[in-house]
Amino acid sequence: MKHNKLDDLNCSIANALDLIGEWWTILILREAFFGTCRFEDFQHHLGIARNILAARLRKLCDNGVLKRVPIKEGAKRHEYKLTSMGRDLYPTLIALTQWGDRWLHEEGAPVRFIERATGDDIADVAIRTKQGRELDARDLALIPGPGATDETRERLHLLQLAWEKHNGGSR
């Protein structure tokens, strides 16, 4: 599909999805987090069509999420490794995994994440204040950030008014 509308939307989710939102891309990244780095291995583990895989890997490299590096010094073959930009998606991927674990795998998670050094389980990813207080979705408000366009400001302002109308009086 054509998402030519997305890249100029003033929204980080839309912009992020422009890079990693296509079918397969997230699964390719999951594989990368699992340690897969060769074309054939991605193809084999995911069962993805080879042309699609090639296209997705190219796009991820072009955008700096993955990098192509020689397998060893001087080799012509290369492998795909996560960049720091790519590794920085780990919280997102784990949050999504935990959601799937909670709601789609009541018999228990297929995979557990632990700290390698200690064996400690990781906690559920949560939204917190900078002081560490955990927040519920409904405790949040959205306000324009430094990169907000006038349109975004307008939108968020209307949002705030709508919220006040609904909840402002009854509190």
Next chain:
Amino acid sequence: MKHNKLDDLNCSIANALDLIGEWWTILILREAFFGTCRFEDFQHHLGIARNILAARLRKLCDNGVLKRVPIKEGAKRHEYKLTSMGRDLYPTLIALTQWGDRWLHEEGAPVRFIERATGDDIADVAIRTKQGRELDARDLALIPGPGATDETRERLHLLQLAWEKHNGGSR
């Protein structure tokens, strides 16, 4: 595309993407978190084709991420509201937003999330141990969970061996 291979994969990400991984779905959910709940409003804000929107909303409702509720007592018109399953995607969405903010909006985030009651900024979503210690992607290991199939166990075992071969000696 047909992802008939995904739903039987023993992987929460694949299973989650089966529900919410299609183009537009995440943006529809973002809108829902912004407070949008009517068909026409989703359509107008996103510029999505009406038939696709109808299909996505139906799927999200069928799977319990959204629910259709009457606009008011006894009304025949309805609106789409996040269920608790849907609200539980907030950490994932915010993690993705923050990733986009960091890597695609160096001029600053379009939107800031704050705690409504206090105005406090929220922290970057991070992976932590249950004790609250923050972890890097590379500190993690994956082990089979209670819902792991034999295939998953085998896969994770090979992963562990590969890791030891690479890093085990040099530590």
Next chain:
DNA sequence: TTCATTAGTTGCAATATGCAACTAAATGTG
């Protein structure tokens, strides 16, 4: 040198999406 493996590319068939016009019911208005 020879052969298997790896990493793709190409062409075509099957699917999914975008667009715009159409439908039908619910609601607001006089």
Next chain:
DNA sequence: CACATTTAGTTGCATATTGCAACTAATGAA
């Protein structure tokens, strides 16, 4: 209560994306 308008979709067709399988070219191992 009748009528116009808004809302929430559906339908059909053109376009774009994906899947599949066969093909190619280069590497690397024996």
